[in-house]
Amino acid sequence: MTDVWINGTAMVQTGRHYNLNMDEMAARVLDEALKDAGYPELDALFVASATAEQADRQQMLGTYIAARLGLDKVATYRVENADGSGGSALMAAAMAVRSGVYGCVAVVGVDKPNDVLSNQQQDIYSTATDSVYERYFGVTPAAQAALMAKMYLSKYEYKYEDLALWPVLMHKYGASNPYAYIRKQAKIEDVLDSELVSDPLRLYDVGPMADGAAAAILCGRKGVAKVLGMWSSANAVPFNARQDYDVLYSAREAAERAYRMAGITPRDVATAEVHDSYSILGVLAAEALGLAPRGGLLASLRGGSEVRANLSGGLKSRGNVMGATGVYQAVEVVWQLVGRGPFKRVDGSIGVIHSMGGVDATSTVVVLGL
Amino acid sequence: MEHESVPLYWRNIPSYYRLAAKRCRKCGEVYYPPVVKCPRCGSSELEDFQLPHEGELVEFTVLRSVPTDYMKQKPLVIGLVKLGPVKVLGQIVDAAPEKLKAGQRMEVVFRRVVVDGKYGLVMYGYKFRPRP
């Protein structure tokens, strides 16, 4: 099997891109990434998006992105796992290269949730929950995350003020990331005073919906960073039937298997980008990745430690670019490993991406190394 | 004129109206939502199982950022309620959130869930409220 290397990366600042169609926005960032890779011959395009069909009414987005660049006869694949589409597309692309079928492929993540109203954004996001048994009754990912937050805080005897430390840290990191949507620092009072979204989660606990596009080029030939391990795992137990609500089962499994493939332990991880669509999920993801003991992350934040996760600012600062998130995470981790601006080079050579669909419905973990 | 899918609602009436679950005939495990094969023992022999219409509140949250169908009913109280052998996610109604407590007894009620505009179907289903 062939080694998989990331040869080129690009991303755009997230936020509101009212003036750009999805395919154009994606095409532009794809071209940037191809240029970054030295314009290799592209065999396939893997497109990650959570809103292409529902917000912009476009199927087969890959074919239209290819059309905007004149990339004729390229294979196009549409990968969808809600807001975990990015990680899934990344892994699908990596498997395609590893198999030897393709020489160079591109992963593009693009989403434009700001093309629709906020209530419509919740409608779309809710299709990540069980449509018949959850979405029908008004359950949203925010409500599910909130239930987990309540039970986690109660089980480990934390106060909401402890959970608020996560968004404060995320905004601290995000303040120095010009690609992020929200670059304002947050004081703990800002978090505590912000409006309730689904108690106990407040505005600062929720990644704001943002438009974005990012791309990575994966090839069999040597590049900037290598894919050392990868795994994707679904949690087949419906939310209501889960045993414990203080653990992300899909993230835990994906991390264990990806680390095993890469031959690493959590101690080796120099940087990680995790899926904090809601603050509590970021906390649980960091614990699932072994960056803190189960139930212990907030205690260590409270004790003054800073977790080496989400140097980009995570979904708090970057915003929730839905399906594009996983591709942004890949670009950011690569730049953090090599020390490409705005990121300073991290102390170590291993980086991890955790991309998740829904509230622990499915997770992909990819381990990258120099 | 567009309207919501009728078959999609109609075929789920046993769940929506009566909380019809599935029980594995071989190992006795109960599943809601219903499954096709028993995740525990792998058997395909599943029988209908009616969930009790009473139970206890596990946890709840007051959701303020609601989807379009619920904009005139916010906030929604979303609760996880244990009904017999399973937990079910759903709305809690007729109750002030300040008075709700994990562990309290709940009952199932039959309510409107979604109304498809002025001319479409009125869709019903289960919700929960505190048992007096």
Add this chain to the structure above:
Amino acid sequence: MRAGIVSWGAYIPKYRIRTEDIAATWGDDPARIVDLYLVYEKSVEGYDEDAVTIATEAARRALRRGAVDPKRIGAVYSGTESKPYAVKPISSILIDALGLANNVFAVDMEFACKAASDGIVAIAGLVESGRIEYGLAVGTDTSQGEPGEHLDYSASSGGVAYVIGRDGVAAEFETIYTYNSDTPDFWRREGSPYPMHGEGFTGEPAYFRHVVGAAKGLMERHGYKVSDFAYAVFHQPNGRFPMRAASMLGFPPDKVKPGIVVTHIGNTYNASALMGLARVLEQAKPGDKILLVTFGSGAGSNAFVLNVTDAVLERQKADVPKVDEMIADKIYIDYAMYLKNRKMVKLFE
């Protein structure tokens, strides 16, 4: 063997609005309104409730009270004047909501507030002819009156369901009588959001003529005296009409008061007299005779003589909410919440 009520179930939504809060909004003198109608407060459905959900809750309770196997129900007839659809019955929804068999006669009845009792009559016939074993008659309404108009002080929401059969009867139908005519005292045209009514015309030519006509007709034809009855339950559009009808017939107030529920929940239309009957059944003794007279505008009345049996004692002990418990289980709302709950605020469609 005569058919009769095997079991009953009622449902009253929790919300209440006080007459004085409605009056304050529309510039009426609250004291005068309360004195006119003797309705102090009325029940209001929740935003997610309607005649269908109310019918379902009442019917579930009726089945539970009598421990009746839903699969043995052979008919479900719903009487209402506030169903969500002009075309699509409540009764068919009840089949699936209650887990009835498909081999069940099902239809909705319309005769203003009398329709549910027409369902009782029809089901009694099906039972006595031996065509079905048990039938379910449901009265349910979330009726409205035009805002700012007097009807809105009493128009309220509630439902009652009766399981009727020959086996396990708690109150037997000894006699049934009816009195109808074309009397347009109150009506609602297709597509109209609110009914129209004739104010004073709704009294003498309508309610009293038919209620008293039916009661007198029944008593004369079958030789009953007022003293035969322990209770008299009448349709209750307000707190005054049933008492006056009772007095016109010679019934002393204390035989009528136990069946009066309108003063604190308003007029639940198809559930009105039937709710009064349910309250009476919850306190009646074996051997009691009950006179029940319903009324529907348009106009007509059904009159029933019910003989309470020993089986009523078992039903009274069932772990099912009683009418008085439901009347007391309330949450007050203001007029703005009233308009919102009743979907009387203009929104995008």
